[in-house]
Amino acid sequence: MKVVVIGAGIVGLFAALEIQRTGRHVVILDPGDPGGRQAASYGNAGWVSPAALMPVSIPGLWRQLPRLLVDKSGPLVIRWQHLPRLLPWLLRFFWAGRSWKKVEACAKLRFELCRDSVVDHQRVAAEAGVSHLVEHKGALFVYPEKSDFLASQFYWEMRRRLGFKVTELDKADLQKHEPNISDRYQFGVLLEEECHVTDLKAYCEAIAELIRNRGGEFIRAQAKGLMISGGRLKAIMTDERSIECAQAVLTAGIGSKKLAAAAGDRVPLESERGYHVMIADEGKTINRPIMPTDGRMGITPMRQGLRIAGQVELASVGAPPDWRRAKILHQWLSSILQSPPVVSDKVVDQWMGHRPSTPDGLPCIGPARFCRGLFYGFGHGHTGLTQAPATAKLLAALVAGQEPHIDISAMSVHRF
Numbered sequence: 001m002k003v004v005v006i007g008a009g010i011v012g013l014f015a016a017l018e019i020q021r022t023g024r025h026v027v028i029l030d031p032g033d034p035g036g037r038q039a040a041s042y043g044n045a046g047w048v049s050p051a052a053l054m055p056v057s058i059p060g061l062w063r064q065l066p067r068l069l070v071d072k073s074g075p076l077v078i079r080w081q082h083l084p085r086l087l088p089w090l091l092r093f094f095w096a097g098r099s100w101k102k103v104e105a106c107a108k109l110r111f112e113l114c115r116d117s118v119v120d121h122q123r124v125a126a127e128a129g130v131s132h133l134v135e136h137k138g139a140l141f142v143y144p145e146k147s148d149f150l151a152s153q154f155y156w157e158m159r160r161r162l163g164f165k166v167t168e169l170d171k172a173d174l175q176k177h178e179p180n181i182s183d184r185y186q187f188g189v190l191l192e193e194e195c196h197v198t199d200l201k202a203y204c205e206a207i208a209e210l211i212r213n214r215g216g217e218f219i220r221a222q223a224k225g226l227m228i229s230g231g232r233l234k235a236i237m238t239d240e241r242s243i244e245c246a247q248a249v250l251t252a253g254i255g256s257k258k259l260a261a262a263a264g265d266r267v268p269l270e271s272e273r274g275y276h277v278m279i280a281d282e283g284k285t286i287n288r289p290i291m292p293t294d295g296r297m298g299i300t301p302m303r304q305g306l307r308i309a310g311q312v313e314l315a316s317v318g319a320p321p322d323w324r325r326a327k328i329l330h331q332w333l334s335s336i337l338q339s340p341p342v343v344s345d346k347v348v349d350q351w352m353g354h355r356p357s358t359p360d361g362l363p364c365i366g367p368a369r370f371c372r373g374l375f376y377g378f379g380h381g382h383t384g385l386t387q388a389p390a391t392a393k394l395l396a397a398l399v400a401g402q403e404p405h406i407d408i409s410a411m412s413v414h415r416f
């Protein structure tokens with residue numbers, strides 16, 4: 001009844017917790033701390049977004065590629081020297097968003113992974129004794145012009161159709177909700193369902209503590225390979241020793257690619273590198289998370305200050321961070337908030353991390369093809385915090401040999 005969980009980011013932690021609920025003993029492997037700086041789960045924007053339905057690839061996006069390659073200050077950059085290696089992934093990425101019909105089909109699947117995320121996070125936060133870290137204040141999307149909002153109707157109509165409450169705010173209403181937002185924003189949309197985590201590291205640590213208190217074991221080691229015999233998982237090899245097991249879940253974020261390959265599955269998983277800067281903010285400058293749609297970043301009020309998180313940088317996992325990306329995020333702040341400055345200029349942290357991204361906007365959830373006993377739960381890209389609870393329930397069902405509560409065939413590794 002032992003199950004090894006490889007990776008202690010938010011997906012691995014939720015998976016371990018759900019697997020424990022089925023009466024199994026969990027052993028969690030990670031060379032770093034649960035939700036530590038090495039994990040994407042440490043530095044994201046903290047949004048739990050049931051309405052994060054849209055994949056990144058949409059029709060016509062490929063036309064922007066040449067501009068993206070030259071514009072170094074935009075929200076997406078590709079480092080030239082990595083382009084040849086990234087090309088197959090990029091082609092699949094653009095192909096996945098080739099029609100609105102495809103986008104809608106993907107969004108419906110994503111909805112299944114996102115829909116219960118707020119209640120699930122609130123439930124787990126309460127169990128872990130950290131309800132105060134999950135704040136339910138909605139999220140605000142702000143537009144320079146109403147016409148910008150009207151141009152993105154497809155997104156909002158789909159959300160409305162799926163039952164989300166979409167509240168449109170004119171400039172006066174927007175200022176009432178967020179008095180410190182720059183008056184160059186003429187229009188806003190409030191999504192009341194969204195919530196946010198105000199300290200991701202503390203949240204992950206609290207979940208890890210809950211798992212420990214329920215008998216779970218943490219081993220600080222890196223999984224290096226798999227021992228497979230007769231098509232069955234026998235052990236996980238680590239840099240320290242091998243750990244015998246008949247079942248394991250692979251939830252190692254961007255680190256999953258190598259281990260899936262060791263099990264015979266070549267998955268097109270790439271890092272969409274992202275950045276954040278934290279600014280000291282004792283005055284609570286904004287009341288809730290804000291997405292300025294012209295800058296495409298998440299600004300979140302957190303315990304340690306205001307976090308500005310975003311940017312997509314396509315390079316390689318090992319390439320050194322380019323802190324100019326963090327600077328671009330910081331520079332945006334002065335045009336998003338009121339002038340003269342209403343927030344300090346003191347940077348208290350900056351960070352770079354890896355969104356583990358498949359080209360089609362769906363994670364890999366399901367059994368490995370050539371290794372019985374191994375299950376995948378990785379590739380959540382931009383929305384892993386949101387999708388962690390649903391992924392965890394699916395993994396727990398798979399490990400227990402039960403039918404998952406939703407059809408996950410489109411998330412299978414077979415699709416590649």
Ligand SMILES: Cc1cc2nc3c(=O)[nH]c(=O)nc-3n(C[C@H](O)[C@H](O)[C@H](O)COP(=O)(O)OP(=O)(O)OC[C@H]3O[C@@H](n4cnc5c(N)ncnc54)[C@H](O)[C@@H]3O)c2cc1C
Pocket residue numbers: 006007008009010011012029030031032033035036038039040041042043044045046047048049221222223224251252253254255256259273274275276298309310311353354355356377378379380381382383384385386387
């Ligand atoms: C700038 C930015 C903003 C974001 N904003 C949001 C947001 O607001 N909302 C949202 O839902 N999502 C957001 N995301 C995405 C989200 O952060 C990720 O999808 C999510 O954290 C992925 O979680 P994970 O557990 O799969 O991976 P990770 O958090 O990366 O954890 C993987 C863990 O596996 C370990 N590991 C790796 N290899 C091995 C190995 N061989 N053996 C053992 N352990 C291993 C690592 O050490 C790490 O601890 C954002 C991402 C970024 C970069």
